[in-house]
Amino acid sequence: MKQFKTVFGFEFKNYVRNKVFIGLTLFLVLVMAVIMFFPRIKNAFAGGEEAADEPTGQPAVLLLFDENGAYPAGMLEDAILRVNPAFVIRTPESADAIRKEIEDGAADYALVVKESDVFDFYVKNKTLYDSTGELLRVAATNALQTYLMQISGVDAGTTAAVLSANASLNVVAVGQDQTASIGYTYVMIYALYMVILIYGQMVANSVAGEKGSRAMEVLVTSVRPNAMIFGKVLATTLAGLIQIVAVFGSAILFYRVNASAWGDNPVIASFFNIPGALFGYMILFFLLGFVMYAFLFSAVGSTVSKPEEINMAVTPVMLLFISGFIVTILSISFGSTENIAIKIMSFLPFASPMAMFTRIAMGSVPGWQIGLCVGILVLSVWAVGVLSAKIYRTGILLYGNKPGLGSVLKAMRRA
């Protein structure tokens, strides 16, 4: 235990004093700050002209042009103002002027009636969240329906009543609402992916570095391999956790500071509105996944002679990890978190931290399955830890050609 503490302290200090570690953490915190302060930054730079593009800024100017006079005067204007009273509607001289006015910024949008049910919608740049086109489609449909009813002899009162009739739909998601959980699920999966790859590489390099510099021989005669590998892996885990907390903690802090500026942006809200229980699962799976891979990477690091050989050696571990990652990400993308592949993956310890978290976050998983998964995972982490310590004990003194799986196993039996 004393040796474990000494190794743990030494390795942990190595991380927190490492310039790359400090630099990366500060950089990520800065990135979070830029993202979270983005609405304010953008507003600060936005002049009066650009502000017209904003949904919350100046009223938008809409050019309306009925090429063949398909609609009675005023009908389209009424329909458009019904969906957004803030539009300033102008009628241009000719169809040719429209493109130029939009380009020059004299007008924001234009709606051109080609036929009674065919419209052209002009906009300078179609931005991702601009819903004006959809709004105008609704208005045009309303106008078309009004017009059709009018020419079939329905009176204006009935028409208005029919068109304003609306059914309401209340969504009752008994399990999970995927639209709400997809944001933080993605964040968790990508964060785990990044952190495992970065720290896995670091811990493998640390072991290989000790072999490369030949410090290993003094180490093995001074410290038990279990204390060595557990100290290393858990110090790495703590360093990783601190970095994660620093980055995501600052993100949450900066988001709180800027909550009003973000308004009710659904995208950003989906990252932060994570239920407490899920957050608990996130931490649990994150830690278990991280520790297991850190063990594997350090074991692999002990089988090479110098750090340069790491990249080839870690490939099998990477493939294992990436296959779980791909299945999980594809399942999230297709919104299908109960397909057979992800179900299997959610019990395989190498993929289950990602797969099971995704299933819990985006679907309904029976309690026994979660329990089974966590049980398998905890046992696997322990087993991988002990096995890695053995590989480590064996691998650290193998120099020369990179040993194959066979020679490592043989050496382990002898050790």
Place this chain on the structure above:
Amino acid sequence: MELELKNVSKSFGEKRVLDNICFTAHAGRAFGLLGRNGAGKTTTIRLIMDVFPADGGEILIDGKPIDYGKLGTGYLPEERGLYPRKRIDEQLLYFARLKGMNKPDAVKSIDYWLGRLGMAEYKDKKLQTLSKGNQQKIQLVTAVAHDPDLIVLDEPFSGLDPVNAGILKDVVNEEIEKGKIVLFSSHQMNYIEEFCDHIAILNGGKIALEGSLREIKRGYPRTTLFVRSPEIQKIAAAYGGAPEDDSLLLKLSSEDEKKSVMQNLSGAFEIDEMRVVEPSLGDIFVEYAGQSV
């Protein structure tokens, strides 16, 4: 205290590297492990240090299997190397603490040793900024700072200049006087001859010769005479041999002949110095390790 290897064997794959090795090293005396490259010296040392286990035989301290958790061991491996990019005092502290020292004692001991080896000024430097010889002195601190009972030094003199070799010699002597078991391997016969009361010569994984250096030398026929005399040319004319300056080596065929020659010489010539020449360790080494058995 004594360290005893009993019938220790080790193979790597098909190759039998050590075959029934036996020797005993005593506290307060230095033990020299000799052998040509590949004879099995480093493997023997690694087995003693429990870097890997032996295939057969026993390694005992005072007749009992070694408890590495309890026995203080200090080790200077043949493959030198610590953390190149770390501060010297920090890594020395790390190793001392791994060896079970508490922090204040470790700091004190490290300061003492850095001072003793003339390295105090480099304390806060990174290891890689030091020359190879100085790095080796730092590594020596990891082997002795925690005051171990058993000190194993694998080729400790290689790479050291004569001044540093002198410092290391003093350090080794001090440790021997403190009653430690000091075991080391070297190619440099003069150092072994200087320190070691006891030697073992390894050849092809077997012990070719083991025992007290003095007794080994005594076991050799003592039939060579060293003679120094102002009349050396006359002696050479009478007894043969090629004089160098005023001295001469006379190789005689038997103890009896040696005795009578000594008497005759002292009676007939003016003699400044006359003694029986023992074989050097180098001669013995070449004889026992010169060819693979």
